[in-house]
Amino acid sequence: MIRTIRNLVRLVVIMRTLGRHDALFPHELRDVAPGIAGFARLFSAKGVPGRPGQRIAAALRDLGPSFIKLGQILSTRSDLVGEAIAADLAELQDKLPPFPPSEARRIIEAELGRPLEEIYESFDETPVAAASIAQVHFAVVATRRDRDGNHELDAGDPRSREVAVKVLRPGIELAFRQDLDLFRWLSELALRIQPRFKRLRPGEVVQIFADTVRMEMDLRMEASAASELADNFRGDTAFNVPRVDWDRTSQRVLTLERIRGIKVDEVDKIRAVGFDPDDVLAQASSSFFNQVFRDGFFHADLHPGNLFVNEDGHIAPVDFGIMGRLDRATRYYLADMLLGFLNGDYRRVAEVHFQAGYVPAHQNIETFTQACRAIGEPLLNKPLHEISIGRLLAQLLSVTEQFEMETQPQLLLLQKSMLTAEGVGRALNPDINMWELARPLIEDWMRENRGPEARMVDELEGVLNALRTLPRVMREAERATRMINENGLPLHPATIEILLEGFVRKRRRTVWTLWTVTMAVALAALAVVT
Known part of the structure; x- marks a missing residue:
């Protein structure tokens, strides 16, 4: 109940913001959800300039980081929003005012367990980029051995000592958690209002969004992705993925080699x-x-x-x-x-x-x-x-x-x-x-x-995989047969409950049918007598 009230209040705020940008489109909602269309008409402003996708993007920008990210995810779902709106959402810039450098310092020191001066030889407090989840600072690493004493950083090449430091926004996890709950609630509501939306899998869209955000809010995952991509292109000079400085990377801090270029x-x-x-x-x-x-x-x-x-x-x-x-x-x-x-x-x-x-x-x-x-x-x-x-x-x-x-x-x-x-x-x-x-x-x-050879290899691999699993399948079949012979066929309590519900419904239908037939016969007999 509390969740519903909280989400309803938040929904009113969202609709007011969308309405201010004329991004509710009550006319388009009329055939899909007439009740919501009437409600949307109360909030909608008139004469707001721009294409529909541009107006939606402006509203999402006003609604904050979670909605900016949602817009970016929806830009990949032209099946949901149409090609024109998807194209406009793809232009949605993920830019926000930076948070104070003192906060960046506090987060880095808390995450890496050392004073900032011990971690970086110099640290530029002015961020070069600030987005919904994190902001980036340039820094220079100290030319000394790492904490384990295993190797020395490339002291001979000044460029290799320049790094980019990505720091998560303070409090961003809580903000996204609340909005994700709202998105899940809205996806459930959409399916109740219009079951044909099931084909579009709105719940899965929200889950993909949640998975994307969760990975983006653990900068170790981003570091891992960069490392994997670099491994895939090892020895390929045409595609240069920056090196990860794992010694200066944690859940909320990512340090990568700085890229200089055009x-x-x-x-x-x-x-x-x-x-x-x-x-x-x-x-x-x-x-x-x-x-x-x-x-x-x-x-x-x-x-x-x-x-x-x-x-x-x-x-x-x-x-x-x-x-x-x-x-x-x-x-x-x-x-x-x-x-x-x-x-x-x-x-x-x-x-x-x-x-x-x-x-x-x-x-x-x-x-x-x-x-x-x-x-x-x-x-x-x-x-x-x-x-x-x-x-x-x-x-x-x-x-x-x-x-x-x-x-x-x-x-x-x-x-x-x-x-x-x-x-x-x-x-x-x-x-x-x-x-x-x-x-x-x-x-x-x-x-x-x-080619033909590759297809033949694939077919052979499929046969070999089937042969590998055959002993396990035979063992499982033998075990199931033995259990049925010894104990009968056990049913899960949920299965029994479903069967009983079906039996009760069938019995009710039978009783209702008999009652209807009896009444019909009685009425017919009464009609004949009269």
Whole structure:
């Protein structure tokens, strides 16, 4: 009860804020939830400038850190909010006023257990970036051995001693915890009001948001992501992930090698220092392909503010709070689906969706093939540099409701990342398609992973895995048979309760039916007598 009252009060505040920005859209709600539409009409202002997505973004910014993050998550869910609004939410800047440097000092010293002067040789108290969850300061580490005395830091290279220190905002965990409870309550309310929203899995959206925030609020997880990404690109000079200073990293403090460079979309500056934007684009293309298809682990927030061209002319990413993963089966699905579209083999595209289980088996494959053709045909006559794989994937995911295809969150995150990467590519050279630059890598990967030999190996692996599990299955079957022979078939109390409820309902229906028939016969008899 207390939870409901608290969330209702918070909901009124949210609606007032959305209404002030004309972001409640009562007309659109009229057919979905008439009661809420009438309530929204009371709060809505009129004549607020901007597109709907821009007005929503402004309202979310006013509502605070949790809602800014929610907007960023929703920017990956064009199936929920539509492509136009998703595009506007993708521009939502995660910037807030910085918290005092004294607080940053207190948190660092509490987390690392030493005075700040012992941790860093110098520490710039003016933050270089302040976002909803953390802010960043530049510092220089002392050139001495680490606490365990295992190795000496690179004293000979001044650049290696420069670091970026990320510090969590004070009190941020409590603020997010309260808002997450509100989001869960709203998702439950949405399903009660409109059960057809179940296909969109609002509860799962909130859970993904919760998981993302939880990982972002433990900076050791971000450090781990940076370390894993660096390992994947070990020896690859085209993609330079900053080193983690684990000795100065904890749950609320992250210390990384400082990246010096030019933002990847500042093309004139890149040319001015003597680097070729086309070479940079080729590096960005190959690194993104390798992240997605080779490794199945990708940086999911590679906008220009997080991607730099370093002093050697190579790509250097920062901010590893949002990462995506794709298992091997999903990568194979993507490869087959994209190849089918580019070759005009729409039947193959449809078959891939059914084989992956994304489209239910009872759907008509011929109709789904027709839908795929409607998406793919407009691409065939376009120049390659005008084809957007990210937009293609977005259009494909937009037909999900018609064919009962459940939302695939990992593909939505990838789709957003593809669109962002393509935007970077167009900024560097609008006449070159980044996927064309990656074609040799794509062809090699397809030969190794989707050719006849690779498929045969996959089939053999499947058979071997089945054979490995066969003894365990046989043991479990034998144990279950023995239990049934000795004790009968035990039922869980919950199962018994469900069966009893079903029996009671059936009995009530039978009694009601007999009573109805009896009354009908009695009335008929009475009618005959009279």
